[in-house]
Amino acid sequence: MPSELVDKYFRTEFLPHIWCPGCGNGIVTRAIVKAIDNLELNQDDVCIVSGIGCSSRASGYLDFNTIHTTHGRALAFATGIKLANPNLHVIVITGDGDCAAIGGNHLIHAARRNIDITTIVFNNNIYGMTGGQYSPTTPTGDKGTTAPYGNIDANFDLCNLAQAAGATYVSRSTVHGANMIIKQIENGIKNKGFSFIETITVCPTYYGRRNKKGDAVDMIDYLKGNTINKSAYDKLSEEDRGDKLVVGELYRGERPEYVESYDKIIKSF
Amino acid sequence: MAEKNIKLMQGNEACVEGAIAAGMKFYAGYPITPSTEIAELSATKLPKIGGKFIQMEDEIASISAIIGASLAGLKSMTATSGPGFSLKQEGLGYAIISEVPCVIVNVQRGGPSTGLPTSPAQGDIMQARWGTHGDHSIIALYPSTVKEIYTTTIRAFNLAEKYRTPVILLMDEVIAHMREKIEIPDGDEVEIYNRKKPSVGPEKYLPYEIKEGDIVPEMASFGEGYRFHVTGLVHNETGFPTSNPDLSENLVNRLFNKIEDNVEDIVEYEEYMLEDAEEVIVAYGATARSVKSAIESLRAEGIKAGMFRPITIWPVAEKQIEDIGKKAKRISVIEMNMGQYYSVIDRIASKYTSVDRYGRVNGELITPEEIISFIKEG
Numbered sequence: 001m002p003s004e005l006v007d008k009y010f011r012t013e014f015l016p017h018i019w020c021p022g023c024g025n026g027i028v029t030r031a032i033v034k035a036i037d038n039l040e041l042n043q044d045d046v047c048i049v050s051g052i053g054c055s056s057r058a059s060g061y062l063d064f065n066t067i068h069t070t071h072g073r074a075l076a077f078a079t080g081i082k083l084a085n086p087n088l089h090v091i092v093i094t095g096d097g098d099c100a101a102i103g104g105n106h107l108i109h110a111a112r113r114n115i116d117i118t119t120i121v122f123n124n125n126i127y128g129m130t131g132g133q134y135s136p137t138t139p140t141g142d143k144g145t146t147a148p149y150g151n152i153d154a155n156f157d158l159c160n161l162a163q164a165a166g167a168t169y170v171s172r173s174t175v176h177g178a179n180m181i182i183k184q185i186e187n188g189i190k191n192k193g194f195s196f197i198e199t200i201t202v203c204p205t206y207y208g209r210r211n212k213k214g215d216a217v218d219m220i221d222y223l224k225g226n227t228i229n230k231s232a233y234d235k236l237s238e239e240d241r242g243d244k245l246v247v248g249e250l251y252r253g254e255r256p257e258y259v260e261s262y263d264k265i266i267k268s269f
Numbered sequence: 270m271a272e273k274n275i276k277l278m279q280g281n282e283a284c285v286e287g288a289i290a291a292g293m294k295f296y297a298g299y300p301i302t303p304s305t306e307i308a309e310l311s312a313t314k315l316p317k318i319g320g321k322f323i324q325m326e327d328e329i330a331s332i333s334a335i336i337g338a339s340l341a342g343l344k345s346m347t348a349t350s351g352p353g354f355s356l357k358q359e360g361l362g363y364a365i366i367s368e369v370p371c372v373i374v375n376v377q378r379g380g381p382s383t384g385l386p387t388s389p390a391q392g393d394i395m396q397a398r399w400g401t402h403g404d405h406s407i408i409a410l411y412p413s414t415v416k417e418i419y420t421t422t423i424r425a426f427n428l429a430e431k432y433r434t435p436v437i438l439l440m441d442e443v444i445a446h447m448r449e450k451i452e453i454p455d456g457d458e459v460e461i462y463n464r465k466k467p468s469v470g471p472e473k474y475l476p477y478e479i480k481e482g483d484i485v486p487e488m489a490s491f492g493e494g495y496r497f498h499v500t501g502l503v504h505n506e507t508g509f510p511t512s513n514p515d516l517s518e519n520l521v522n523r524l525f526n527k528i529e530d531n532v533e534d535i536v537e538y539e540e541y542m543l544e545d546a547e548e549v550i551v552a553y554g555a556t557a558r559s560v561k562s563a564i565e566s567l568r569a570e571g572i573k574a575g576m577f578r579p580i581t582i583w584p585v586a587e588k589q590i591e592d593i594g595k596k597a598k599r600i601s602v603i604e605m606n607m608g609q610y611y612s613v614i615d616r617i618a619s620k621y622t623s624v625d626r627y628g629r630v631n632g633e634l635i636t637p638e639e640i641i642s643f644i645k646e647g
Contacts, residue, residue, distance in 0.1 A: 011498075014509055043496060044492065044493075044494045044496060045492065047341075047491050047492070049337075059498070060498055060500065060509060060510070063496060064496055065491040065492060065495075065496055065497070066496075066497075066498045066499070067337070067340065067491075067498070067499040067500070068498070068499065068500040068501065068502070069333065069363070069501065070333065070359055070360065070363050070501055073329060073330065073333040073359075073360075076325065076326075076329065076330035076331075076333035076334050076337070077333045077334065077336060077337035078337060079297075079323065079325070079330070079334050079337065080295065080297060080323075080333065080334030080335055080336065080337025080338035080339075080340075080341070080345070081337040081338065081340065081341045081491060083295065083321045083323060083334075083338060084294075084295055084321070084337065084338035084339075084341035084342060084343045084345075085341040085342065085490070085491060085492045087492060088341070088491060088492050105326050105327060105330075106326065106330055108326070109325070109326040109330070262316070262321060262323075265316045266316045266319055266321075269316060269317045
């Protein structure tokens with residue numbers, strides 16, 4: 001029996017989805033609708049905007065106002081939508097390649113404007129849709145079809161990037177902890193400004209297999225063992241911190257929100 | 270009778286005024302010479318009428334933002350020039366396949382690449398037609414005076430709404446930056462076309478279904494309760510992706526034919542002294558103004574010259590050009606490029622008459638004297 005969430009928020013006629021067995025994207029997609037359900041948002045008032053890639057296929061399965069845009073441009077489309085109809089809760093679904101490579105500039109500037117958009121990055125460390133090329137978040141040394149001898153690029157810390165660019169809510173979670181993702185999405189939507197939620201997901205098919213990371217369960221176990229919550233991390237001394245990935249709410253800030261600032265100009269006439 | 274509203278106005282300003290008269294409520298753009306005044310004036314005027322302006326981080330973001338805003342219900346426009354128009358091609362294709370009304374202004378400058386940023390050129394005729402990948406049709410309009418920029422911008426919005434398609438407004442740098450007298454019509458004299466909203470409730474709405482007697486699907490906006498899906502993938506009438514060969518063929522054909530089957534409605538042109546013309550010149554935009562002057566001189570010398578000036582550059586006024594071809598001794602296409610529209614006229618008219626071309630690509634206007642010599646040299 002599918003859950004009530006599926007019946008209520010999914011366009012079930014378009015299921016099953018296209019994702020591979022073991023893919024973590026379903027966990028994140030469920031977290032999105034669970035967060036929306038917890039916040040009791042009206043489906044008519046939610047707009048899901050996605051780019052191109054595996055993650056970005058999620059928009060089609062979800063029963064809201066949805067748009068699957070061009071590669072990297074989800075945030076630019078979302079900016080137009082939010083400005084045109086500020087009543088919409090605009091949520092962007094994007095991937096690591098979509099958001100950090102081809103769409104990197106749009107991410108920086110959406111964050112800089114602090115426009116009220118919640119961005120959820122499904123970070124699977126690889127270009128999955130095109131068959132496993134290395135992405136801006138593929139760890140240095142790991143392999144992709146276009147990094148057959150190991151990736152020599154430095155990998156991006158997207159949360160640092162978003163925070164530096166001006167996002168007022170920044171968090172990271174993994175598909176090992178679905179409840180943490182849900183909470184972060186709720187808080188991201190509640191934040192009046194640009195919210196950036198990086199969720200580390202798993203791609204056993206392309207990233208995992210090539211890099212001998214085991215199956216989906218092994219990869220999720222790895223996430224469990226190699227992440228540390230920010231509150232615990234902050235208590236550790238510098239030398240005890242190690243190189244575990246920090247998850248949790250990493251930053252909250254307060255700045256004027258873009259659409260509200262623009263409305264003040266309109267009201268001044 | 271009300272007092273006439275006569276103004277001295279720059280071409281780029283007339284474009285903004287026309288857009289606002291047509292109902293523009295959203296503008297996203299990126300600064301680029303020689304179109305920048307369109308952004309500056311939109312930034313100044315839009316918030317005063319409850320509209321919104323945003324300067325985006327680049328040209329692609331700008332066209333993406335106007336597509337988003339249009340889907341959320343606002344009439345939207347962006348303006349750019351050559352290098353920016355190259356970048357717009359991605360969003361242009363998206364607006365074509367997803368059938369989102371919007372207006373893209375290209376105040377042309379010399380190319381390729383950064384080219385001649387402050388000089389006129391008419392080199393983007395073919396890019397307007399074929400710049401974005403894949404099979405498609407397009408509507409592109411080409412005004413020749415400041416007054417016509419005003420009326421043609423309104424028409425660009427109307428056609429975008431009526432045919433649910435991006436409309437390109439090609440402008441010449443010299444007219445964009447020239448000031449001319451223009452009479453602004455009263456609001457109620459301006460004919461405005463708005464997209465057709467759904468005639469059914471959300472439960473029966475199919476976002477890409479063509480209702481009997483309609484040319485394009487009815488269009489809901491995000492946030493109105495219809496909860497539809499939009500994609501740049503080939504889709505069926507539900508809006509969801511399909512790779513079914515028949516449905517794919519149907520969609521691309523429908524997008525093409527909704528414009529090509531309505532050429533008579535879309536095509537607008539001026540015929541100047543064509544009635545008895547033996548030497549017919551085809552020209553558009555700024556070049557057409559030099560041609561008019563040349564024709565007056567040629568006529569004074571007894572040469573029966575006339576002009577056909579397409580205001581709609583795409584789709585092509587095939588029927589009219591064919592008729593001219595049957596009557597004229599010669600057709601000369603005069604344009605500030607290396608024969609882009611000539612290739613079109615030649616295809617249509619060369620089976621009836623000889624078709625010649627004259628052009629230049631040095632950033633200088635073509636003068637009436639040059640045109641007179643070209644025609645006289647036969």
